[in-house]
Amino acid sequence: MGLTLSEKILTKKNKGARAGEIVIVEVDVAAAQDGTGPLSIEQIEELGGKVANPAKTIFFIDHAAPSPRSELSNAHQTIRAFAAASGAQLSDINEGIIHQRLVESFVSPGDVVVGADSHTCMSGGLGAFATGMGSTDIAIAMVSGKTWMKIPETFRIVVGGEFQQGVGAKDLILYLIGKIGADGATYKALEFGGEAVLNMDLPDRLTIANMTVEAGAKAGLFPSDEKTRRFLASLGREADWQELRADPDAEYERVYEIDLSALEPMVAAPPTVDNTKTAAEAAGVELDQVFIGSCTNGRIEELRVAAKILRGREKHAGVRLIVTPASRQVYIQAAKEGLLEDLVEAGAIITGPGCGVCVGVHGGILGDGEVCLGTSNRNFQGRMGNPKAEVYLGSPATAAASALAGKIVDPREI
């Protein structure tokens, strides 16, 4: 029998192991952020304060960046001091969101990546096995260079057809989560394939891989192919590329088939990500805030989509429009292309690259009874800082179009 992508990556040093077996694997990249890192550091200190692989141990200061409170500033000090003492890498407040930074600078196809952040699965878009864990697991991974895991069974998602105008990767993953359910893929890996996936550029793959955890999955994986090579080359990292795909006779627990030509713009209504509807069904929900950003949808390609819709127009007077580039690189590129100007002229406020708005730590916290449509990945009660507010999720196109309308609209209507 052939191997799935997860089996290939997790058995590099455990030849012969298969889905369902527990393996101890060598970790290529271990990461934490400012919310989870201090707790990891506390435990690493308890174990002697050394990390096994400083060049691939990375701390990201992104969740509260720049710090809105002294307690968090102190946590940042802890991280900076530990990075300096241990030789671990530091991605400070100006650099951007953990997962975007990981794919830009640290992760290569075939890597085993563990991060103290649930959306670590995004790096699976590059053909890595990447999964989120808690601070303690990450502490042990950083100290020992290893972690344990059960090799997951895999659901294969075969995607065919072409996206229709106004429909994109975010709509696809929302649709899939609605279909599988928020716990439908618990402990499983989702592996994407099919003709539409081979044609899909990296940003779209990353958006999809990012949200696989919202179906409960342990990892979401894409093949590493020519598109991956070109993406890495565009970052000056072509040397990190290797081809990687599942064997044609790999064994899958389940197969889902999706035809893009029938896919419509989707939203996830509160309070769970699997509570999906078409944007047309949700149309008319009045909005107080629209957020375009996060590790899911804060890349240059996504800002281009939003700017194109907003260019020369003005957001609705009743909504606040907040845009967050996912990283410094994205921010610079958006500035060079004039996108920031387009967005600000349309009434947007641009924040520094980071997580604050998405996770309800600072910036864009909702008031009681308010409703936000975000391009982020979670709509749980309290997610954007207020349990008495509501969050809808949608694509950059749906968000931009809805910001113009002041309510949720199908972006194909604008």
Place this chain on the structure above:
Amino acid sequence: MSAMEKLNGKVWKFGDDISTDHIAPGRLFHLRTNLPEMAKHVLEDADPEFASKMSVGDFVVGARNFGLGSSREHAPRIIKLAGVSAVLAKSFARIFFRNAINVGLPVLECDTDQIDQGDELEVDLGAGVVKDVTKGIELTFTPLPPAMVKILTDGGLVDHYKKHGRIAVDDV
């Protein structure tokens, strides 16, 4: 904790999809380095009165997909710190489950439909039995995988690592 421990307490019942945002909300992010303070708010967004009304030893009983969402380990830590003796649910989200074991919080998968708010429970971890004393019924819970039993009985992942000098779950 000892694997043979018996736990007694009252039930605090919650519904499906209790997320780590319900348990340890993002707006309390600044308390992540002050867990005793954060524990005073545990599960606040699912039941604002839970933290003030629960007693040490009580059980948190959820339904489907308990602990979904963020990887924040602060969630199981503050449940434990508040004095909750175990979390029971029909199913758990993956990262929460693993985190709970790593920090020594027992998480038990069983059919919680028959358990109601305020019921008295007796849990025998060694025997794998939950007794609902109020209802006079017994439920069994799914045994933990041996790797996790080893980590839990070693006192959590850090103590496990200290004891064995490595991750030692490959020989169980």
